[in-house]
Amino acid sequence: MVYSDIHLPLPGFIALDWSLMVVALIPILIRVSMRARNRGLSTLASNIADGFVVLAWLSGCVLISINTWKNNLRMKYLSAPPETLYYGVPEPLSGHLLYVSWISLFFIYISLWSAKAAFLAFYYSIFSSQGTRTQIGLAAACIFTAATFLLHMFLIAFWCTPISLNWSPPPGEHLCSAVHSMSSVTVSTFTNITTDLVILSIPISTLLASKLNRTQRAGLAFVFLMGSVSILAALVRFICLKLVQSTPRASITHTIDVWALVEIVSSILAVCLPSLRTFMRRRGLRRPDGAIRLVSQPSSGVNSMDKSITRVDSEKSGSVRVAEAWYDRDEEGGFVTRPEPAKNVPYF
Template structure:
C-alpha cells in the first residue's frame, strides 16, 4: 500500500492552520481571564505554566506562518507549464531555500509541543510540590524525562544528518530526520512515552486531594464527594486531549512508514496537518487544569 498526500487546495491548508491556532487561542484567553478574576496570589509554578502556554502558542504561530509562506510560494507555480522543472513544487533555484526554511520550522514544532508538556508539569508541580516520597519522585522523574526527550528531539534534528546542510542540499544526498523511519521511530516512542509520563500527574493529583479530604473529614460532617465533578471533568479532558495528541503522533508515524520506500514521496500536507492536530491538542490539554482545579 502506497500512501498519497492529502489533496485539497493549498489555500485551504493555510485556512486550516490559522483556524486551528485560533481555536487554541480561545481557551488561553479564558485561562488568563480567570486568572485576572482570581485575586489570590498565585504560586510561581502557575506563572511559569502560563508563560510556557504562551510560548507554546507563539511557537505554533511561527510554524504555521512558515507553512503559509511555503504554500503561497508553491501556489504561485501550481499551473506552471513545465511541472517537470519543479522540485518540491517550486523552481529548482528556490527549492534549497524552501527545504532550509522547512528544516528551521521543525524546531518550532518541538518547542511548541514540549512547552505545552512543561506547562502541564509546572501546573501540577504547584499542586504536588509540597508532597514527599514516591509522589515527589514521580514529579521529578517526569520533569527530567520530559527535558531529556526534548533534548533528544533537538539532537535528532541537528545531528541525524551529516553534514547538517544535507537537510537542504538538493545537489547532494538529501537527508531529513523527520523522514527517516529510524529517526521517526525514536521520536515517536519518546514523544508518546513523555505524554504517558505526564498523564500520571493529574491522576496523582486526584489521589492526593482525595486523601487530604479524607484526612480532614470528621464523623459529624455531611458526606461529601471525595473527588469533585469539576476535577474529574478536568482529568477526563486532559486524558482526551493527550489521547488525541498521541493519535496524531501515531498517524504521522504510520504515514511515513507507508512511504519509507518511495523516493521523494510527497506527504508534506499530511505531516503538516497531523503536526497541527498534535500542537492544538497539546495546547488544549493545558487549559483544563486552571478551570477545574482552583
C-alpha cells in the same frame, strides 16, 4: 498500501492552519485573564505554566507562518509542469524552501514540549505539598521531559552531517533529514509518546486517593482524553511516514504538517481545560453534578442562632456548601458535616 496526501487547495491549508491556531488562542486568553483577576492566588509554578502555554502557541504560530509562506510560494507555480518542480517549487528555489522547512521542525518540538512543560508546572502547583514521593516523581518527570526535548533537538540538527545535507545534497545524492529516516522518526515518535504517558500518569495516583465527585472524575478523564489526542496524532504521522518510507516526503508534506499542528493544538487545549472549566462554572454555565444549592436562613425558633436550610435546587447526592460548612448527604437524606476540601485540589 499506497497513501496519498490530503487533497485540499493551498489556500485551504493556510485557512486551516490559522483557524486551528485561533481555536487554541481562545482558551489561552481565558486562562490568562482568569490569572490576572486572581493575581494574589497565583504561584511561581502557575505563572511558569502560563508562560509555557504562551510559548507553545507562539512557536505554533512561527510554524504556520512558515507553512503559509511555503504554500504562497507554491501557488505561484501551480501551472508549471510537474517535472520541473521539486517540493512544489522550481528546483533552484527548492534549496531555500527546504532550508526554511528544516528550521520549522525545531518550532514543532519547541511547541509540543512547551505544552508538556506547562503540564508539569501545573502539576507542581497543585501537588507539590503532597509529600516527598510526589515531589520525587515530579522531578523525575521533569528531567525525563527535558532529556527527550534535547534528544529531538539533536536529532533534527545532527542526524545529517554536514548539516547542509538537510536542504542541499550533493549532485546525485538523496536529500537527508531526520524526518526522512524511519530510524530517526521511530525514535522521535516513541520517545514523544512515552513522555506524554509519563506526564499523564503523574496525577493518577494522587487524584484517585482524593475524594473527587463524579463530575470531577469525568472532567479529569476528559483532560486525559484531550492529552491522548496528541498521542494519536503522533501515531498517525508515524503511520503515514511508514507507508511512504521509500518515496520522497514531498508526496505527503501536507499530511505531516496538518497532523503536527493537530498535535500542537490538542496539547494546548488539554493544558487549558481546567481553566476553561472554572471559567464556565463562574459564568454559571454548569453547576457541579451532585451539588445542591442551598440557602441558610435564620429559623423562627427561640434560639435566633439556629439555622434552617431551605432547599433551592436539587440534583443528585454529593457535596454542598452551606454558609461556611461543607455537607455530605447521608443514606437517609440528611446532611452530615465534613471538613472543607483542600484548596489546592483543582476543579476539573
